Each structure stands twice: as structure tokens, then as C-alpha cells.
Amino acid sequence: MIYSETTCKSKANSVSRLPSREIVFEAFKLYFEYYGDSIFCFFKDYVLMNDLEQGKVPLRLQFCVLALMARFIEPCFTIYNGTIEASEHFAALARTSMINTFDEISLLNMQCNLILCIHWTGHGDEHRAWFQLGVASRIAQSMRLPFEDSFAQDDIASTEIKRRTFWTCFTLDRLMANGGDRRLTFDISSITTKLPGTRSDFLIGRKTSAGTINDEVGNDEPLLAYTVRIIDILGKVVDWSGAGGRHNERRVPWNPQMPISQFEKALDTWERALPSHMRFNEANQEAHAAVGEGKSFCTMHMLFYNARGHLYREYIPVVIVCIHAAQLPPLECFRNPADTWYPSSNKYPRDGNH
Numbered sequence: 510m511i512y513s514e515t516t517c518k519s520k521a522n523s524v525s526r527l528p529s530r531e532i533v534f535e536a537f538k539l540y541f542e543y544y545g546d547s548i549f550c551f552f553k554d555y556v557l558m559n560d561l562e563q564g565k566v567p568l569r570l571q572f573c574v575l576a577l578m579a580r581f582i583e584p585c586f587t588i589y590n591g592t593i594e595a596s597e598h599f600a601a602l603a604r605t606s607m608i609n610t611f612d613e614i615s616l617l618n619m620q621c622n623l624i625l626c627i628h629w630t631g632h633g634d635e636h637r638a639w640f641q642l643g644v645a646s647r648i649a650q651s652m653r654l655p656f657e658d659s660f661a662q663d664d665i666a667s668t669e670i671k672r673r674t675f676w677t678c679f680t681l682d683r684l685m686a687n688g689g690d691r692r693l694t695f696d697i698s699s700i701t702t703k704l705p706g707t708r709s710d711f712l713i714g715r716k717t718s719a720g721t722i723n724d725e726v727g728n729d730e731p732l733l734a735y736t737v738r739i740i741d742i743l744g745k746v747v748d749w750s751g752a753g754g755r756h757n758e759r760r761v762p763w764n765p766q767m768p769i770s771q772f773e774k775a776l777d778t779w780e781r782a783l784p785s786h787m788r789f790n791e792a793n794q795e796a797h798a799a800v801g802e803g804k805s806f807c808t809m810h811m812l813f814y815n816a817r818g819h820l821y822r823e824y825i826p827v828v829i830v831c832i833h834a835a836q837l838p839p840l841e842c843f844r845n846p847a848d849t850w851y852p853s854s855n856k857y858p859r860d861g862n863h
Contacts, residue, residue: 526602532585533571536578537561543578546708546805548680548736549627551620551673553666553712567617569610572603573624577631593632600628611644616674619648623677630685639691645678646694654678657701657721666714673705676737683744688751693744697722704734708802727782732802735779735787736809742775743816754823762824772820780813 527533541554560566576599579585585595603625610618622645629638653659654675660668682694706717710731719734726738749768762769786793789810797806 527568527571528575528585528588532579532582533575534558534561535582536575539578539581540574543581546802547808548673548705548733548740548805549623549677551623551670551677553670555712569603569606569621570617570624572599572606573621573628576600576603577624577628596628596632600625600632614648614651616652616671619645619652619678620674622648623674623681626681626685630681635685639685642678642681642685643694646682649675649678655695655700655702657703660702664714665716669706669711669714669717672702673711675702676705676733680737680740683740686744686748686751688748688753692752693748697741704737705731706733707731708733726779729784732787732797732805732809735783736805736812739779739809739812739816742772742779743812743819746772746816746820750819750823769820769824772816776813776816776820 537558541550541552541558544550545554557566561571576596579589579595579599580592582592582595586592589595589598603621607618607621622641626638626641626645629635629641632638649655652671654671660671663671679695679700685691686693700722703717703721704719705711706715706719709715710717717731719731720728722737722741726735749772755762755769758767760767764770786796787806787809794803794806797803
């Protein structure tokens with residue numbers, strides 16, 4: 510490839526800002542150790558590490574990975590006067606290296622923005638993370654990644670990398686949306702891209718058996734496919750709650766048409782669809798850890814219980830104590846909210862102190 514004089518000087522200057530080879534390799538190793546079995550990994554570890562060895566990994570991607578992982582690398586504490594300072598240093602270099610490719614419609618540009626989104630989220634700067642995610646989302650839409658037919662000309666390996674990159678973008682969107690200034694971006698009704706397959710299928714380039722997010726949940730799907738589904742439900746719950754939740758409703762919460770009832774049904778369906786080896790218990794936790802999926806297994810169930818808690822939290826201040834359904838008060842009680850809802854909202858904080 511022929512570079513202009515300006516480009517060559519810029520590239521040489523960027524290379525000179527890279528830390529030692531040992532630190533760069535440690536950052537990539539930690540990336541795969543921390544994220545390799547998660548929904549946030551869209552690289553094959555042995556391929557990327559081999560490219561890194563041969564000097565084929567683009568500088569902007571190296572800076573992005575360093576920004577994400579530098580805080581966990583001990584030598585960075587001394588060199589950059591703190592691990593957080595090291596991450597900020599490499600994030601600044603990553604942004605600088607991405608200026609000329611800001612509007613580039615490419616998978617690499619999308620992946621760099623997603624990695625920086627994860628970095629800024631962990632750094633506590635959610636607004637900047639949302640911005641990086643917005644760029645990645647627009648690239649995904651421009652490349653038609655939500656649609657399976659966009660991969661028609663790709664081989665199995667390239668197709669799965671694109672799928673995983675899209676689902677990383679989708680899940681980050683669901684996890685960061687808050688129902689207020691950050692609303693959900695993707696409408697699942699139009700998504701036809703297959704859910705991520707197993708890690709072994711991904712690594713060896715085997716065709717996945719996963720369905721789409723609009724298929725009925727079940728049929729012994731891969732772990733990451735179930736994870737995408739539960740993140741989708743969690744994101745919708747948070748989006749509904751943040752947009753007003755129960756404050757926008759004038760019906761009793763046990764009405765089958767109420768959002769809380771619909772979300773509860775979706776969570777129950779997801780939980781019942783889990784095969785026996787994916788249900789949460791100590792034996793399954795140890796088994797998944799043995800095959801390198803321990804973190805993903807626990808994360809999936811943590812997200813499930815998070816969704817449950819977030820959903821029920823919406824009505825905790827106003828829930829009515831009753832043992833049997835027959836003891837529910839008549840609907841007339843709710844025509845004047847002060848008669849029932851207000852006393853219960855005072856009662857529960859008192860009960861919680863005992």
C-alpha cells in the first residue's frame with residue numbers, strides 16, 4: 510500500500526506512541542481472558558493474536574484494546590501514574606487515530622467504536638459511551654447487519670464475525686438505553702440476523718444452528734443466544750420504566766394487558782425454555798466453568814434476576830399485601846388512589862426496616 514508523506518508521518522508518530530510489545534500483547538491476552546466467552550467478543554483469539562504477532566493489527570484497534578484493558582495491566586500503573594490514567598491516555602490516542610475514519614462504513618470502524626463504548630461505560634462516562642455506540646449503530650444499519658441476507662456473499666467465518674459484531678451492538682444498545690434521553694435503537698420485529706452460535710462453532714468455522722430473535726425461544730439454543738434474548742427483555746423493562754412505567758398506567762398491575770404482566774410472562778417463558786444444563790445451580794455453574802463458559806453462564810443468570818428485580822421494583826412502593834388472589838381488593842378501590850396506593854406506599858418502607 511502506498512501512503513502519502515503526511516500519512517506516513519502520522520502513522521510513524523502513532524507507532525511511536527505504542528507501549529512496549531509486552532504490554533500490547535498482555536492487553537490482547539486479557540481482552541480474550543475477560544471477554545472471550547462473552548457477547549462482547551467478536552474476534553477469534555488465535556487469529557487476532559497471530560495477526561498481532563505479524564504486525565497486521567491496525568493501530569486504531571490496538572489503541573482501543575489498550576484503552577479497555579490498560580487499567581488491568583500492572584506496569585501501566587508506574588508508567589502512566591495510574592491504571593485509570595493509562596486507560597485515558599490510550600483512549601485519547603484511539604480517538605486521534607480514528608479521526609480520519611470517523612465516517613468510514615466498515616466493520617473495523619464499528620468494532621473500534623464498540624470497544625470504546627465498553628471502555629467508556631466502565632469508566633463511568635455513559636454519555637460518551639452512548640455516542641460511540643451511536644456511531645457503531647449507524648454503521649451497522651448502513652451495512653445492513655440486522656438482516657441475514659446481507660451475509661449472502663460471505664463465508665461462514667466472516668458471516669459469524671459480522672453477526673457477533675451486530676449482536677454486541679444490539680446488546681449494548683439494550684443495556685445502555687434508559688427510557689429517558691437514551692431510547693432503544695433497534696426494532697427486533699425486522700431483525701433477521703441469526704443469533705450467535707456456540708464458541709466452538711465460531712472458533713472452528715462451523716455453521717451455526719442458532720435461530721433468529723423472532724423465533725420461539727427454546728430448542729436448546731447456544732448460551733449466547735439465550736443471553737441476547739434476556740438482555741432484550743431487560744432493555745425493554747428499563748426502557749418502559751425510565752419512560753414513566755407505572756406512572757403512565759391507570760390500570761391495576763395484575764391486569765393481563767399491563768406491561769408488567771407482559772414482561773413477567775416473557776421472563777417466565779425465557780426461564781422455562783432453558784434446557785436442564787443451563788438452569789442456575791452449582792453443578793451447572795461448575796460444568797460451564799470447566800468448558801470455559803463460567804463467566805457467561807453466571808452473567809446470563811445475573812441479567813435474568815436483574816430484569817426480575819427491575820420489573821418488580823416498579824410496583825414495590827404501591828404493591829398490596831395479599832396471600833391469595835381471592836383477597837385482592839375490588840377494582841373500585843383503585844378509583845381513588847389515595848384510598849389504597851398511598852397507604853401501601855407508606856407501609857412498605859416501614860416493613861422493610863423490620
